[in-house]
Amino acid sequence: MRGSITLALLFLAGAAAPAWAQDKTEISLSRFFGACEADYGSVTDVAQAHGECGIITALINKFNAESRDVHVKVDIVEWPGYDQLTARLRSGEAPTISVMHESVISDYASRGLLEPLDDGLKAAGVDTADFTDAARTGVTKDGKVYALPFDTHTWLWHINMNLFKQAGLVAADGKPILPKSPDELLAQAKQFREKTGKPYFVQALANEQANYTRTLYTLLYQQNSDFFADPTKINLQTPEAKNAVTLFKAIYDDGDTTKDQDYAAATAGFAQGDGGVYIMGTWLIDSYTQEAAKASGALSGGYAVMPFPQLYGNPKVWADGHSWVVPKADLDDAHRKAAFEVLKFLWDNDFEWARTGHLPVRKSVAASQSFLDLLHRSDIVSLTKDGTALPQAVKRQFGLQSIIQEEFTAAVQGGKSIDQALADAESRCNELLANAK
DSSP, X not given: OHHHHHHHHHHHHHHTOOTHHHHSEEEEEEEOSOOOHHHHTTOOOGGGOOHHHHHHHHHHHHHHHHOSSEEEEEEEOOSSOHHHHHHHHHHTOOOSEEEEEHHHHHHHHTTTOBOOOHHHHHHHTOOGGGBXXXXXXXXXXXXXXXXXXXXXXXXXXXXXXXXXXXXTOBOTTSOBOOOSSHHHHHHHHHHHHHHHSSOSEEOOOTTOSSHHXXXXXXXXXXXXXXXXXXXXXXOOOSHHHHXXXXXXXXXXXXXXXXXXXXXXXXXHHHHTTSOSEEEEEGGGHHHHHHHHTSSSSTTTTOEEEEEOOOSSSOOOEEEEOEEEEOXXXXXXXXXXXXXXXXXXXXXXXXXXXXXXXOXXXXXXXXXXXXXXXXXXXXXXXXXXXXXXXOOTTOOOHHHHHHHHHHHHHHHHTTSSOHHHHHHHHHHHHHHHHHTOO
């Protein structure tokens, strides 16, 4: 009976095939950012969408509704999706367009798996001179542009201002009082705990692949450590690296952070008032802004977001970016033209994507009043300049993140001495890099 119903439905679906199936060029677009068809499956007004999933879903819906010649078929993959992409490349069934972290571009471009996009973007009307510095660095390798930048995302402090007020850590102008040194940070954390009975930090520490790594990179930048002077080797047995790990071990040992929370638990926990500061990225700004607008809740009327404080002076902060690549494939002229039409559409909607909290990749958008009028953006727009990625020539960046995260965690939680953890992290990372092709 079930089979008969399925066949009948397939027959009806074929009989009622939409017009685009015959009249439009179909291309595939592979992305992560989650699935939210129940909420946004039919939304074409992007202004009504919120969050990464909602906005990208509405954007593609809008494109499909308005394009006369092209239809985008979306393939949603689990983050980060590179195992699936590699498998599809090997099978000769690569998507026409795929989302890719800028930190991963070097791995694929160096093996000839990505199309250079300079000529195609120019022909489509994308002005690459409008790329922000962070975006240009992220998508360029050996002088060629291998991706359309979509955003710059970086490391922030999401702040519960209601708890900061309770702790006496709000200035007369209403801004949070942020530490300017490691000692000030530890003193604030103690004051916060004594005044509120809660830990200063909410952190996602369980089953994590990158959080401590991003914090380490940030604190190394702030101390002017050239830890990747040679992009084929990392140097972590340094006073600067030890300073960073020592600081976060003290935070952990003093009970100034939540523990045993994974990303989902920590993200929800901050919204519920588990602590004062959530160290996490730009992608949560829109969601927490929506929480703060509610009449009740831990963040109601009391949410702020700031760049990671300058604990050592230099304002640089870890950054990466989402981008769109065209995997190498035998595309005919119609499909190639369609791919660049989609890329141009995404470029034209840089402002809409920036509503997620991610930073724009267009200098014109970052400087626009429309962007600066969005809540909190004037507080973080400096990150379009201060957000700093690893050198583009560094390969296996996701693998490096996992190794450093594991060793940093072992040091913080007492499984290893700090010196041993840093030595092991350096050795393991350099072994990975030595075998990178």
